Amino acid sequence: DIQMTQSPSSLSASVGDRVTITCRASQSISSYLNWYQQKPGKAPKLLIYGASSLQSGVPSRFSGSESGTDFTLTINSLQPEDFATYYCQQTYTTPRTFGQGTKVEIK
C-alpha cells in the first residue's frame, strides 16, 4: 500500500494567518493527490484535486502544490470557517489511502 504521511497532526493558528499542511507519499503518485476538509459531524468536502486544481465553489485562499512526492495545502488568510480537520488522499492506485489528518484549531 502507498503510505500517506501528513504533517503536522494538529496546529493552532489565528484568523488571518497563513497555514501550510504537508502530505508525503511513500512512492510516486504523479498528481493523483486530493485534499478534503472535514468539520465535526459532517462528511468530508473536496477542496483540491489533482494536487493543485481548486474544486468549484471553494474559496481561492485555498491552494495546492506538489514537489515530487511531497504535496502541500496552503490556506492564505485563515477564516473562522476554516477551523476543521484536513485530509489528503492518493488516488493513484488501490487501496486509495488517506493521510491521518491535520486538525486546525483556533489559537
Added chain:
Amino acid sequence: QVQLQQWGAGLLKPSETLSLTCAVYGGSFSGYYWSWIRQPPGKGLEWIGEINHGGNTYYNPSLKSRATVSVDTSKNQFSLRLTSVTAADAAVYYCARRCAGGDCYRPLDPWGQGTLVTVSS
C-alpha cells in the same frame, strides 16, 4: 446537482453482516465509480472499495474479502455488505462518487451524509 442519500442498520451484534445502501439522485449513474469509505469514532478515513455501473470492483485488501460492493443500475443505487463484523468495524460509513476516465484524478465528490454503525453484543 448530484446528491447521495444513504441508509442502513445502525446497530449490529458481533458476527452479523453490515448492509448499507446509497442512492444517487440528480445525475448520471454510468461513467463514474461509486465508493465506500469509513471513519471510526475520533479517527481518520479508510477507503473500503468502489464499483462502476458495469460491476467492476476494487477493494481494500485490509478487509480480507469481508466486503462486497454491488450495484443496482435500475434504481441508481449501490450497496455495501461487510460480513462477520467486530467492534473494530464500528464507524461512520460514507458513500461517495469519483470520476472515471483518463483525464480524471479520481477525487471523491460528492459524499453521502454518513451512517453511524455501532457493533455491540
